[in-house]
Amino acid sequence: MIKSRKVWVGLGAAVLAGAGVGAPAEAQPLARGIEQAAPGEASAARDLVLRVAESHAGHAAAGDGEGEGGGAELAPDLRLTRDLALISGHLTVGNELVEAGRWSEAMVHFLHPAEELYGGIAGDLKSFGIPPFAAALKVLAQTVKAQKQEAYEGALKTVRDRLAAADAAVQAKTADWPGLTLDAVLEVLNTAGEEYEAAIEDGKFKLVVEYQDSRGFILQAEQMLAAVAPDLEKKNAGAYAALQHELAELKKAWPSAVAPGKPVLDVSEVLGLIAKAEIEIGKLM
Template sequence: MYFTNLAMMKGHLAVARELYQAGEQTAAQPHFGHPIHEHYGVLEPALEARGLEDFEPTLEALVETVRDDGEWENKADAYAAALEAINAAMHDVDGELRDDVAFQSRAQLVLLRQALHEYEEAVDDGQFVNVVEYQDSRGFVLTAKALLEAQADLYADDAYGDLLAAYESTLEAWPSAVAPETPVMTPGELSARLFKLEATLGRY
């Protein structure tokens, strides 16, 4: 799905920035590259069909910029340019569709299901076996929550409050972008936390 692939790009970049700003520059590197390596090839035909500018060079420029350690302030412009390009591509989705509660809810569900899949890949037998997937999953949930917050007026007040509380409960699985010593939740426990989100969003 065009829109959710772009949203996943934002999830990768969000966790990359968190790691970089936490002093984990080496851990951040793969996440800065994931939008290109995992999503851009899928999106390229759709971008061409929509007549949108190729923004792979903008993503590559960010990867190059963060390759050398340094203060985040010196990387922020390249990061902002990458986000601006992704947001512009997301904005090309028809306005009526972007403002449709069912569309926004489905986009969140795709991100949340992918987050659970990544978390399952990250954790085995009470231990982290792939920290990169833990970090990806955090980025996807944060991005799904940001989608909800950006379109808060589409949801009834009680549903929006329930969703926000369910997101906060779910995010307890990721105390930070830097993985804790041992997982806070098993994949099964995370799935149970996600149930309220999935059930509420599924109503739309």
């Protein structure tokens, strides 16, 4: 069980204990924040955090949810929506690097979708009647390797169109698309937290690729929420506004696609903000 999963177990214990005593360092800021909340809000937050902690503890005990892909315990529509989002996140940060002229650095982000994710969704694509797009991913990676700008732009548009069509196919078979989107956003945020943690060693970014991956995932989560914003605002405008605030604070950890000399936010701060975002998402469910 990696560190970010332990946070949830400790956080649940902290909330039960009251003041966060005995919780991991990553969990204590959020536990204290809950204790300082108004009585009614604190009670609701405790309930949400305990449900989240129990859920994550169960996944961790089963060895699920570590790294990209995986998630055999997830419903097929959620697993597919999450993995399509992770692919989009890779493309987002890869495109930022291409636009900055950093083609070689971008290359890995166009290989990851096929190497880490596509194999896991091939069966789900078939189940949902979505045409395969492995060949389109391969062509896109080849244009990046060749650094052919015009061919790249066309190949990128093709893959993005296929991803949009895949999302639409899932949405057409989903009774509650905003709810599924929120579930997928939770998965994407947690994956981003894990990638960010993996990037840092001795207070520095040692695995820049993981920093960049996590940036792409955060940006993708933001886009996913914006796409269902009217539904979320209608359901709970206050929670949606609070969620936007947490995401804005969270994004400060990734000032650009090029990693800063040292982390703007440490791991505990990033995981704490993800935890707070998860509480607000819980209010929108």
